[in-house]
Amino acid sequence: MSEENTGPSRAAMVFTGLGAVVALVLASVLAGGSNATQNSAVGNTSGVASSTQVKETGETTHVEIGVQGMSFTPSVVHVPAGNRLHITFTNTAEQRHDLVLASGQTTGSLAPGASAELDAGVITANTEGWCSLPGHREMGMTLSILADGAPGGSASAGSHSGGASHNHEVATGTGIPTADQLRAYAAKVDPYPAEVAPASEEKDHYYTLVARDDIVQNLSEDVSRTVWTFNGNTPAPTLRGKIGDTFHITLKNEGTMGHSLDFHAGDIAPDEAMKTIDPGQTLEYTFTAKAAGIWMYHCSTHPMSMHIANGMTGAVIIDPSDLRPVDHEYAMVATELYLGDNGGTANATKIASMMPDLQAFNGRPFQYDAHPLKVKVGERVRFWLMDSGPNTAMSFHIVGGQFDTVWDEGGYTLIDGGNAISRGGGGSQTFPMLPAQGGFVELSFKEPGTYTFVNHVMSLSEAGAHGKIEVTN
Numbered sequence: 001m002s003e004e005n006t007g008p009s010r011a012a013m014v015f016t017g018l019g020a021v022v023a024l025v026l027a028s029v030l031a032g033g034s035n036a037t038q039n040s041a042v043g044n045t046s047g048v049a050s051s052t053q054v055k056e057t058g059e060t061t062h063v064e065i066g067v068q069g070m071s072f073t074p075s076v077v078h079v080p081a082g083n084r085l086h087i088t089f090t091n092t093a094e095q096r097h098d099l100v101l102a103s104g105q106t107t108g109s110l111a112p113g114a115s116a117e118l119d120a121g122v123i124t125a126n127t128e129g130w131c132s133l134p135g136h137r138e139m140g141m142t143l144s145i146l147a148d149g150a151p152g153g154s155a156s157a158g159s160h161s162g163g164a165s166h167n168h169e170v171a172t173g174t175g176i177p178t179a180d181q182l183r184a185y186a187a188k189v190d191p192y193p194a195e196v197a198p199a200s201e202e203k204d205h206y207y208t209l210v211a212r213d214d215i216v217q218n219l220s221e222d223v224s225r226t227v228w229t230f231n232g233n234t235p236a237p238t239l240r241g242k243i244g245d246t247f248h249i250t251l252k253n254e255g256t257m258g259h260s261l262d263f264h265a266g267d268i269a270p271d272e273a274m275k276t277i278d279p280g281q282t283l284e285y286t287f288t289a290k291a292a293g294i295w296m297y298h299c300s301t302h303p304m305s306m307h308i309a310n311g312m313t314g315a316v317i318i319d320p321s322d323l324r325p326v327d328h329e330y331a332m333v334a335t336e337l338y339l340g341d342n343g344g345t346a347n348a349t350k351i352a353s354m355m356p357d358l359q360a361f362n363g364r365p366f367q368y369d370a371h372p373l374k375v376k377v378g379e380r381v382r383f384w385l386m387d388s389g390p391n392t393a394m395s396f397h398i399v400g401g402q403f404d405t406v407w408d409e410g411g412y413t414l415i416d417g418g419n420a421i422s423r424g425g426g427g428s429q430t431f432p433m434l435p436a437q438g439g440f441v442e443l444s445f446k447e448p449g450t451y452t453f454v455n456h457v458m459s460l461s462e463a464g465a466h467g468k469i470e471v472t473n
């Protein structure tokens, strides 16, 4: 409906200099309205000319709005032009929502089951509402309020599915820091710890994960983003154990909206364990690791792409039973950044179009350029790798290095330059991952030097998925 609504207004403003009558005729024609003649008589240059002609009827239209999934029900409301609109909004969905009108009126964020009353005032022209929780509007939570009988014509209920075409008011984000600016800032702050400790001997692991959605991460001197976190950082802590270990997770929601957990390392029904909990609530999530791997975990509250892109993801390493000791073990969790307004959360339109501004190993672009990993010639190094996405592929490569051992999603594809069948002297140049895939690679460096590790999807390497390894004698 925004198309029908904004079309005549914009056209009218553009053509103001040509005279009001011409403008409004054009406006109506452009809007596809059938009553152009009627409108042409209106002598008013305002962009909302037609709506000001509507007289108050003194009557009130009451509507009840609910929520199903990521849609308002109903999502289109007809109001006789000139009537006052009174909305009873009940959040009939399973996570928090609100209803904001274009006028700025809002119900505020409502818990599941809660209701609020909204007096939308006298409706003289088509207008709209939406849910302002991050990503929800882009997922289709829009409400069309159609002023039946208003000059210019009330749009008929056409497509109201949300999506990119409705995002003209969503910030497109400005000021993406340059690589140099990102590196300069990364040099001033501690890097996310890349080295991972071996699995403990405990058979039961107890963790509390606190969800928050208000932590600001500076990317450069001038640009920051709000990250959504488990335990205050993104990625969330890397957990580790062995096959057969039990993980006892307590999720505490200290955020402002619903959050949840999905552990790929667990093999359990998602209904209860993965449910979204409200701010202030806690949830116990217990699983026993039955299979080795580096497993993604993430918030699975809709829209998941938004919760993951804002940082709510981490890894659980479950050691294969035949894992060999090495000199260094690092974990790299790759994530994409889709910058919204400066200081704000990720831009849902960019997420939906899968065009990240930046990509990072362990949450901050270029941080291991600023703080290189340090190893010695001949030492055996293992990189645990996971692509947390939410959307793009990762092709992990070390410039100047070759992997002689590769463990990919459940098993070795290469051991010491061979595989399970043939010790044929093979090597590997990249470790490819789609979102939520992972494994590890091993290598040793034969000569001292500065090696770089990159996403060999080169544009994403240049956008931050890039780090250094200093190899010395």
Ligand SMILES: [Cu+2]
Residues within 6 Å of the ligand: 228, 258, 259, 260, 299, 300, 301, 307, 312
């Ligand atoms: Cu979340």
